[in-house]
Amino acid sequence: MNEQPPTTDAAALASDLRVVLGRLVRRLREQTEGSDLTRSQSSVLARLEREGAATATALARAEGVRPQSMAKIVAVLEEAGLISGSPDPRDGRKNVLSLTETAREQFRSGRLAKEDWLTRAIAAGLSPEETDRLAQCTELLERLTRTP
The missing domain is CATH 1.10.10.10 (Winged helix-like DNA-binding domain superfamily/Winged helix DNA-binding domain)
Structure with missing residues (x-):
């Protein structure tokens, strides 16, 4: 089987992903009340x-x-x-x-605030086709988390 060489530089992609995911995490953290x-x-x-x-x-x-x-x-x-x-x-x-139940409620409300913001951002900022592409990327990112 003749494999095609990758068209994207893995090191550059890794750097870009680290930066973008870091920004996303910071934006998600902003959605919950200060601690x-x-x-x-x-x-x-x-x-x-x-x-x-x-x-x-x-x-x-x-x-x-x-x-x-x-x-x-x-x-x-x-x-x-x-x-x-x-x-x-x-x-x-x-x-x-x-x-305690207080801590569990804080986790629940924090998650809901983050998911609400992310839902609005996806709906407002992405086309239906881009939303589908993002779903595919999410599957790939999940696979990366399981790579040793």
């Missing part, structure tokens, strides 16, 4: 939402921080009412942390 949380605090909340309840030790390991640093992050998030702890059913000496 006083640090990146580390936000990362812990996102991990708990994605992966479910965890101990502070497991969170520290997953986030690549010292247990003492995680203890400070946890204290701030508990004080803000975004996470709560309960005894580990397997080992009562440990505390399992999970998102």
Whole structure:
């Protein structure tokens, strides 16, 4: 089988994608109300939402921080009412942390605001043909996320 050489330079495309996706992420972040949380605090909340309840030790390991640093992050998030702890059913000496309903609602409302803005931007800025092309690109980007 005679394969055609790629017509697009992969390195240039990678650079362009990084820049454009960075801008898109920033625009999406602008759609939610401001937050006083640090990146580390936000990362812990996102991990708990994605992966479910965890101990502070497991969170520290997953986030690549010292247990003492995680203890400070946890204290701030508990004080803000975004996470709560309960005894580990397997080992009562440990505390399992999970998102509160307040945090879950913030995730839901933030996602809705972002999706609403993106829906309006697509409808206002793209033709039906371009919307179809974007859908195809989304499938390709999803495949890239699974590439080792």
